[in-house]
Structure formats: structure tokens, C-alpha cells
Amino acid sequence: MAKPLILVTNDDGIVAPGIRALVEVARQFGEVVVVAPDSPQSGKGHAITIHDPLRLKHVQVFPGIEAWECSGTPVDCVKLAKHVVLKNRQIDLCVSGINHGSNASINILYSGTLSAAMEASLEGIHSIGFSLLDYSFEANFEPGKPWIKQIIDYALNQRFPAGKLLNVNIPKLPADALRGIRICRQADARWVEEFMEGRDPNNQPYYWLTGKFVNEDSNNDTDVWALENGYISVVPSMHDLTDYSGMEHMRKLEQMDGVSK
């Protein structure tokens, strides 16, 4: 295999420590090009920018690595990488992260990091979103690095269908406490939301999102279980949201006649 071309992106922004750690691992495998947001884009999900122009700026952030910062969302970054920065080149792998904080369970829906990887997978590119369960700017990415290296090696060298997406989460543990990798399903957990309510300087009300992640899915085949038990969780994920098991139940709708009663 020729030297692979690896696209690196994230949602915490191009100067976040997590993307630096990921570039350090990815560059050991081939040519790395970074296209990442110029500002934090956490929680942007699969948002794209339709009504505004996007900016793309060549920057020196990682020594010896081609890097571009983009004014848009993580998904915008992948689209610009594919269709402008790396136009006419084959991207062998897209890695996104390392996210500062968990993207296990339903967080895949809200996460810009995972949505960027999902967007690459929609383009037929193998892609992996990496997250460390540590929100802090000073998070220690070192214990996870050898594992990330092995997962990237696997993604580059194993033959599996194009456009597969892996959601990888790493527990916040020292190297010798990481117990290995578990292939998991997405836990059926949820956020119990609250809003901090306040008054601004003009005495107008505002609401600020906060919440608590609650997992009542206690089986041992989920990503949340794996992470709570010292394992790195890998969830093979996809963009087909069809609920096949729910189709038969809905067939009754096909008998409707559109004649309002």
C-alpha cells in the first residue's frame, strides 16, 4: 500500500490538545492533512453551514503538517477537506478527535467529533472518532495513544467495506489500568436535562442548558458498561437510521386513503 493519506479533524478546535495528540499518532502512518474548526464546535452534531460563506485558512500549528482552519462546523470541515483541500485525492482514513469528553451512547448524535467522522463515512471513507473521558484542557492523552495507534493500524490494513465508522471512547485511567478493547453496542442511555435560569443585565430571562447523563441500560455489551469497567469501547456505527424492526408494525398506515373525516 502506498503511503496513506489521513485526514484529521475534531470539534474542540484546531488548537485543542486532543487533536495534537491525534496528529502525533496519525503521522506515524503516512501523510496527514488537518482541516479543523477555528473555534470550539462541541455539540454541533451534524450541522452544516448553508446560509453563510465559509473561510478556510492555511495555518502553521503542527510542525511539518499541512493544516487548515475553517470557520464552519466539523461536518463543514470534512466537506471542505474532501472537495476543496484534497480535491481529486483519495483519502484513506479520517480520524476525528481526540475529543475532550465522552461521546459514548447517544452522545454520538450531539457530537461534532463523531458527526465529522460520520460525514467522512458518508463519502465512503473509513473513519474513526476518538474521545477521552476527560473534559479538562490538561487531559492526559498518553495512556490511550498506543491503543489509538493499534486501532488506526487495523483500520488502514484490514479489508472491510468502505465507509465504516467506529466510535471509540477511552476511559480516564492510567496506562496500566486500561484493560483492553471491547466491541460494543451503543448504550440506550439519556440526558436528564435541566436549564439554569437567570436574568441578564437588562433583567431579561435566559436559559442555559445543563444536564446529567443517566444510563439505565445495565447490560454488559454496551459502550457505557465497557468504559465503567476499564475497557476502551469501540462501537461500529452507521448512517442508516431506519428502524427495520418497526416497519411491520406501521404497515397499517399503508391502508390510509387520505380522505379526511
Next chain:
Amino acid sequence: MAKPLILVTNDDGIVAPGIRALVEVARQFGEVVVVAPDSPQSGKGHAITIHDPLRLKHVQVFPGIEAWECSGTPVDCVKLAKHVVLKNRQIDLCVSGINHGSNASINILYSGTLSAAMEASLEGIHSIGFSLLDYSFEANFEPGKPWIKQIIDYALNQRFPAGKLLNVNIPKLPADALRGIRICRQADARWVEEFMEGRDPNNQPYYWLTGKFVNEDSNNDTDVWALENGYISVVPSMHDLTDYSGMEHMRKLEQMDGVSK
């Protein structure tokens, strides 16, 4: 059943004609409360607002209907509806739309309309996203209304598991050309993107997203097929993105030892 409580939202904004049409149908079934964005939010996907406060304003937009406009994304609207506006009340159904434009196939990922409905489903609320395949402000929502009424009636009165999400798309056709409802899977189509490149008044480059929707999934069980053949498409959808069929293939990763070569 007591008079049901129906939450209505959208992504085109609270003054879009599509949400007015949806309110007109929904109010025939019970109490309607609208919480919708104060500005267009197309393409916002499952984005949430984390780093900024949100505004919520009581407005008179629909005669006799309680309505609130929100400064956030469609998903923010659903969270605020559930946890602030309708706190401690049971929401029986969430309907989102009627979107101006298709949300068939992978557009469910980008769509604020469908992500709002998805968010309600995560909260265990039956939810339906409605879209009409007509982007124009003057779109004619009348032909779809009797069908929407029958689908809402079904969702309110049939017993199926909580938190089910339906993605409903309606072709742009006169009433007598609508052939019925088809229960479908999400077509495996994609966007072929391009960016319009230009220079701003300061001679700086910009990139503006554009693209063409391409469907190479030619089977007759997809939403795109149904719409092209005059049917209203209904895709039962879900928030579990696990690729169960891909799990076995990845088991090799469980043999990794995290010892960097």
C-alpha cells in the same frame, strides 16, 4: 383518552408557512403548544447550544394557540419545551415541520426538523417529522393535509412503543395525484458536493456549500423510490446508530494489547 397535548416545532422558523399548516392540522386533535426557532435553522442537524444562554419569548403567531419562539436550534426548542415550557406535563406527541424541502434518505442527519423530532423520541415521546418536497415559501401544503391528519390520528391512537420516530415526506403533487402511503427504509443516497468559490470585498477567498442529491439505491423499498412514484414515504427511524452487522467483523480489535510496536 384525555385531550392530548401536542408539541409543534420546526427548523424553518416560527413564521414559516409550513409550521402554520401543521398547527392547523394538529389543533384538530387536542391542545397544541408551539416552541419553534426565531430564525431559520435548516441544516442544523442535532446541534445544541452549550456555550451560550437561550432566549424564550411568548409570541402571538397562531390565533388561540400558545406559542414561544426560541433563539436556539430545533433540538434546543424541544429541550426547552420539555423542561421549561411544559415542565411536569405529559407531551403525547411531537410533530415537527412541515419542512420546506425533502428530508428523505440521509437528509435525516442534516435536518433540524427531523433532529427535533429525534430529540423528542429520545425523551420517550412519539414524534413525527413532516416534509414537503417543495423549497419555495409559496409551497402548497393543502394536498398533504388529509394524509398528515391520518398519520397524526394513527400516532395518537395506536399502541406502539414510546419514543418511536416517523420520518414522513410528501411529494410535490396535486391532491388527486397522491397515490397513498408507503412504509420505507431510508435510501442509501448521498450528496455530491461542490463549493462555490468567490472573493469577498476585501479580496479574501470564501467557499459556499452547494451540491446535488444523488440516489444510486434503485430498489423499490426506499423513501426516495416512493416519493418519485407519487407516494408519501414513512420511514420508522431510531437513535441507535450501532452497526450490529459490523460487530463480528471488528472482534479482532479485542485481541489488541495496547503495546505500541
